[in-house]
Amino acid sequence: MAVASTPLITVIVPIYNVENYLKKCLNSIINQQYKKLEILLIDDGSTDLSGKIADEYAVKDNRIKVVHKENGGLSDARNYGLKIMTGEYVTFIDSDDYVTEDYISYMYGLLEKTNFKASLALCSLINVYSSTDRLQDNGNQTEVVLSGKKCIEMMCYHDLVDTCAYAKLGKRELYANDFFPKGKLFEDIGSTYKLFLQCDKVACGFKGKYYYVIRPNSIVTSGFSSKKLELLAMTDQMAQAVVTTYPDLQKAVLRRQVYARFSTLNQTLHSENARQDQQMLINYIRKNKKAFLQDSKAPRRDKLAYRLLQLGLPFYRFAWLTYEKRKGE
Known part of the structure; x- marks a missing residue:
């Protein structure tokens, strides 16, 4: 060149x-x-x-x-x-x-x-x-x-x-x-x-x-703090801006908003003092479950995660931490 x-x-x-x-x-x-x-x-x-x-x-x-x-x-x-x-x-x-x-x-x-x-x-x-x-x-x-x-x-x-x-x-x-x-x-x-x-x-x-x-001490993999909730605000800001320009992407951005709650919930699973945040996240996921359960474009992992969550947070925590450990091996 x-x-x-x-x-x-x-x-x-x-x-x-x-x-x-x-x-x-x-x-x-x-x-x-x-x-x-x-x-x-x-x-x-x-x-x-x-x-x-x-x-x-x-x-x-x-x-x-x-x-x-x-x-x-x-x-x-x-x-x-x-x-x-x-x-x-x-x-x-x-x-x-x-x-x-x-x-x-x-x-x-x-x-x-x-x-x-x-x-x-x-x-x-x-x-x-x-x-x-x-x-x-x-x-x-x-x-x-x-x-x-x-x-x-x-x-x-x-x-x-x-x-x-x-x-x-x-x-x-x-x-x-x-x-x-x-x-x-x-x-x-x-x-x-x-x-x-x-x-x-x-x-x-x-x-x-x-x-x-x-790496173990990166922003994504480190322990949970209230700062991690900024993912929700950043995602919701993105969703609002995108739908303003492309209203027909409403379904897609809502799926990403739900994913942000799943991702943040996974972060809380390493913490003993996040019950209030966990409940807030779970409530949002349940309220918007149609965003992935009835969306053919949503990844299968969304549906699997929801089914595990329906079995209770302790079961969900065990399944996620097991997956997380295997993924890093």
């Missing part, structure tokens, strides 16, 4: 206390087949050696720029990178993850195949269970151009299209105005749908190019 004919692509890497993972992440970025990169390492107030490692890589590769800032959270770090980027396109990579060497060239190639009528491309994830190094490829070999509306629908049903900020390559104009909600957990569900709302065409390649590392 001739560098002179290709645009500058910015890679934004938010960094916070990931000294054990960072080198693998950065090695996968600097060894990309696509060479015309601006690599922004946003050190979000790390207290371990992450900042020092970032500085060392900047000495080795002049495409890297390191910013050390006060801790403001993941969204704040991403937004900071967006404000200082100079590339025509941008992609995000979390600092405890890593990517294939053709991660960027693959997605840029997808845009190229549309004659750049699509302003956003995406690829699929490969889950990496850090305790065992087991890999789970979530994609397939399909390449297709979809409407932004269709991507939202698929996202709501967990059908190949993911809510994550990473594993996407988009025009910088798509990410305007402090794109990510600062200070919120699960910010991806509260922002990615905005990309699809702006796109008539999305170049989708469902090959696994992004290694998503699932």
Whole structure:
């Protein structure tokens, strides 16, 4: 690929206390087949050696720029990178993850195949269970151009299209105005749908190019706190915005809202002090059970989860924790 004919692509890497993972992440970025990169390492107030490692890589590769800032959270770090980027396109990579060497060239190639009528491309994830190094490829070999509306629908049903900020390559104009909600957990569900709302065409390649590392102390796998309830607010915000634009996606977004309650309920199963929250979540699921029981597009796991829940929370807890343990093996 001739560098002179290709645009500058910015890679934004938010960094916070990931000294054990960072080198693998950065090695996968600097060894990309696509060479015309601006690599922004946003050190979000790390207290371990992450900042020092970032500085060392900047000495080795002049495409890297390191910013050390006060801790403001993941969204704040991403937004900071967006404000200082100079590339025509941008992609995000979390600092405890890593990517294939053709991660960027693959997605840029997808845009190229549309004659750049699509302003956003995406690829699929490969889950990496850090305790065992087991890999789970979530994609397939399909390449297709979809409407932004269709991507939202698929996202709501967990059908190949993911809510994550990473594993996407988009025009910088798509990410305007402090794109990510600062200070919120699960910010991806509260922002990615905005990309699809702006796109008539999305170049989708469902090959696994992004290694998503699932580690015990991540946001998703750590213990329950009231902050985890932000998933509900972020999902409901997405649902309201989507239905305002596409009223016929009401059924799809309601399924995603119910899923958010199941997901949060699963988080509470590790806590002894969440009974009130659990009851609130269960009440919502029961009230909206038609959203998945009578929806042919809803995943079968929704229906199975509801049947288990009907047998009582203790039985549901046992079944979920057993599944969770086996999934990580």
